Amino acid sequence: MAAVRVEAVLAAAEEQEAEKRRSITVEKELELEYDLGNLLAVDRNPPPAAALRGAGQRREALLRALARDNTQLLVSRLWELPAERAGGAGGPLVAQLPEPTFRLPREKPPPKPRPPTRWEQFARLKGIRRKKKTSLVWDEQAKEWRRRWGYRRAGGDPSRAWLAEVPAGADPEEDQFARLRREKRERVARNELNRLRNLARAHRAGSAVPAAPLHPTGHQDRDELRRVARVARVSTASLGRFQPRLPKESAEPPSRSGGKKRRFEPLLGNLAAERSRQLEMLRDMGKKKPVLDITRAVNKQMRQEEAEAAAANKGKKQSKRGKRGRRQQRPGRSGKKSGARRQPQQQKPAGGGTGGGRRKKA
Amino acid sequence: MRPLTEAETRAVFEKLGKYIGENIQLLVDRPDGTYCFRLHRDRVYYLSEKLLKLAASIPRESLVAPGTCFGKFTKSQKFRLSVTALDFLAPYAKYKVWVKPGSEQSFLYGNHVLKSGLGRITENTAQYQGVVVYSMADVPLGFGVAAKSTQECRKVDPLAIVVFHQADVGEYVRNEDTLT
Numbered sequence: 266m267a268a269v270r271v272e273a274v275l276a277a278a279e280e281q282e283a284e285k286r287r288s289i290t291v292e293k294e295l296e297l298e299y300d301l302g303n304l305l306a307v308d309r310n311p312p313p314a315a316a317l318r319g320a321g322q323r324r325e326a327l328l329r330a331l332a333r334d335n336t337q338l339l340v341s342r343l344w345e346l347p348a349e350r351a352g353g354a355g356g357p358l359v360a361q362l363p364e365p366t367f368r369l370p371r372e373k374p375p376p377k378p379r380p381p382t383r384w385e386q387f388a389r390l391k392g393i394r395r396k397k398k399t400s401l402v403w404d405e406q407a408k409e410w411r412r413r414w415g416y417r418r419a420g421g422d423p424s425r426a427w428l429a430e431v432p433a434g435a436d437p438e439e440d441q442f443a444r445l446r447r448e449k450r451e452r453v454a455r456n457e458l459n460r461l462r463n464l465a466r467a468h469r470a471g472s473a474v475p476a477a478p479l480h481p482t483g484h485q486d487r488d489e490l491r492r493v494a495r496v497a498r499v500s501t502a503s504l505g506r507f508q509p510r511l512p513k514e515s516a517e518p519p520s521r522s523g524g525k526k527r528r529f530e531p532l533l534g535n536l537a538a539e540r541s542r543q544l545e546m547l548r549d550m551g552k553k554k555p556v557l558d559i560t561r562a563v564n565k566q567m568r569q570e571e572a573e574a575a576a577a578n579k580g581k582k583q584s585k586r587g588k589r590g591r592r593q594q595r596p597g598r599s600g601k602k603s604g605a606r607r608q609p610q611q612q613k614p615a616g617g618g619t620g621g622g623r624r625k626k627a
Numbered sequence: 628m629r630p631l632t633e634a635e636t637r638a639v640f641e642k643l644g645k646y647i648g649e650n651i652q653l654l655v656d657r658p659d660g661t662y663c664f665r666l667h668r669d670r671v672y673y674l675s676e677k678l679l680k681l682a683a684s685i686p687r688e689s690l691v692a693p694g695t696c697f698g699k700f701t702k703s704q705k706f707r708l709s710v711t712a713l714d715f716l717a718p719y720a721k722y723k724v725w726v727k728p729g730s731e732q733s734f735l736y737g738n739h740v741l742k743s744g745l746g747r748i749t750e751n752t753a754q755y756q757g758v759v760v761y762s763m764a765d766v767p768l769g770f771g772v773a774a775k776s777t778q779e780c781r782k783v784d785p786l787a788i789v790v791f792h793q794a795d796v797g798e799y800v801r802n803e804d805t806l807t
Contacts, residue, residue: 534630
């Protein structure tokens with residue numbers, strides 16, 4: 266009796282131990298993929314079917330259990346990393362994470378390309394390409410390779426030039442050195458001005474022009490494509506006034522203020538012009554309607570056949586050949602000779618007329 | 628008050644075309660004067676040039692209605708024809724429906740027209756075609772949409788609806804407050 270009870274107690278205790286251990290060991294078919302540098306664990310096991318379908322308590326419980334198991338596996342791996350005590354003996358235990366292997370996507374959007382400067386536009390227009398220049402130039406005077414510009418440049422120090430020739434058409438009284446200095450100052454100022462202008466243009470253009478290229482890449486969303494389509498439509502000589510429209514596009518031209526202010530025709534504008542515009546619109550609308558309306562054609566055919574049937578019924582009393590007589594005659598008429606000839610003739614009208622008439626109106 | 632934009636004009640003409648077809652030209656281009664459409668507070672009005680010039684000098688808040696109201700644009704920019712356009716639809720209507728004297732009153736109260744109340748109907752009326760409803764004395768009562776084509780009208784049972792009611796002259800009394 267006592268032995269049984271002791272055994273029962275031991276078994277219960279062992280089960281409790283196993284329970285505790287079970288909570289830290291997790292069985293998985295496929296091993297998880299770990300990227301401990303990013304604290305990432307990827308579980309490629311297919312989830313239980315009940316976890317995918319529907320919503321409810323059971324699904325929540327299954328998902329929570331799945332999350333718990335995977336977190337347990339990740340944490341056990343983290344515990345296996347080499348760790349040390351930070352800040353001396355009493356500090357917290359810090360694990361040394363390895364390098365991350367998983368490439369995270371960009372956090373912010375990529376930088377927009379800078380718009381070309383005035384010179385770059387001109388060069389592209391003319392087809393001027395950059396000539397690659399050597400960085401060192403041979404200086405005959407010093408008989409060595411000197412820089413093209415800068416400290417100890419090839420042509421000698423310009424501030425130490427002791428001779429400045431008076432050019433052919435210049436004023437003999439003018440100070441050439443002053444002129445050279447002034448021209449250098451002007452060149453520097455002009456360059457600086459152009460640089461600032463290019464910057465301003467780039468800054469301004471960066472906020473107005475869409476960063477997306479004008480051709481579709483397949484990675485653009487609907488708003489971007491719409492914006493790009495609008496830009497493309499307006500880039501014609503007549504600013505998009507005569508561009509054909511897609512069937513579902515609005516008929517109004519895109520306003521310059523971007524839809525903030527609606528502009529209407531004047532109230533008492535040219536009434537004759539308005540009338541002619543409306544008449545033209547009516548003409549266009551009339552042209553679009555299909556010339557052959559199938560239902561009406563079918564109805565007409567049905568009406569015709571009914572009229573014929575009514576007439577035939579009226580004349581049934583008078584002659585033996587009624588509707589039925591006429592129907593029976595047709596296959597009789599196609600004899601051996603005319604049978605081959607009749608076939609192609611009968612097939613064509615059967616498709617359009619009789620077939621259409623006999624068909625029940627949907 | 629302002630002229631209609633192209634999209635609005637197209638919507639109005641399409642709706643009118645359902646009832647009078649290509650006779651809209653006779654409304655736009657009249658021999659006895661220049662008439663035009665103007666939009667005032669979401670309602671489309673049809674008025675002559677003379678009236679337009681007079682109405683242009685009235686402030687917007689005080690102006691109730693210039694000319695004849697054809698209909699209004701709903702909040703989602705759909706055009707809805709109202710009974711006040713009947714005077715202009717009736718003479719140019721392409722498809723007409725005559726209603727028996729017994730069910731005239733029913734139609735004027737806003738009910739649909741049943742087969743038992745149908746007197747005559749134009750030949751070749753397609754299903755869902757816009758029709759103008761007359762009494763047997765050729766007095767226009769309103770307009771609607773044909774629920775069945777003329778062919779089907781012959782074969783259908785007496786209690787089936789043949790014309791859906793859209794507007795009738797009884798609305799002048801019923802909706803006196805909201806009609807312009």
